[in-house]
Amino acid sequence: MSSADVYQRVRDHWISQSINLLPPTEEEDILDAFSRNGRFPVSRDVIKLYRTVGGFRDYESDDEEWSLWPLSRVTDGRSAPTGAFIIFADFLIESHWYSVRYSNRETSEVFLDYGNGGGSEPLSASLESFLESYLQASPGQLFYFLMDGDRFRPRESRD
Secondary structure, eight states, X not given: OOGGGHHHHHHHHHHHTTOOBOOOOOHHHHHHHXXXXXXXXXXXXXXXXXXXXXXXXXXXXXXXXXXXXXXXHHTSSOSOTTSSOEEEEEETTTTEEEEEEEOSSSOEEEEEEOSSSSOEEEEESSHHHHHHHHHHSOHHHHHHEEEETTEEEEOOOOO
16 A cells, blocks of 8 residues: 555554544644644644544543544644644653654654653654554554664663
8 A cells, every 4th residue: 555545544543443533624724723823834744644533532542552632632732842843642641742843844753752851752754654653563662662764673771
């Protein structure tokens, strides 16, 4: 399958897990939400995700305890302490956050954020490639391993 349909495939994956998904959001509403809350610009890959699915309903999570935040939570202003990162998901009820950082008009990089001043680690060069990895491995693996090109590599210990 082409990577262009990764958004639909990840949506179908979540439906297969019986996750209550919010309906897709119109592009104009996505742009307005990000702009209204000072989270602008927004890349095409982020727009594609929220045009496909509006997030998980009411703090639901997948089988691995990973949760895609609804757009209202993404843009509520609490996302990421530095402002350059926008939190869009969490793992194990906010034990760790997944954030995007705008790269260019088409893509945002994905980072794992420890939320405790421990910094962020890059996971993927784009949201699209992150979602491809998500479909191939559990989010637990995405937490313990970092992407190195198209392959996972063990995350170095954090002493």
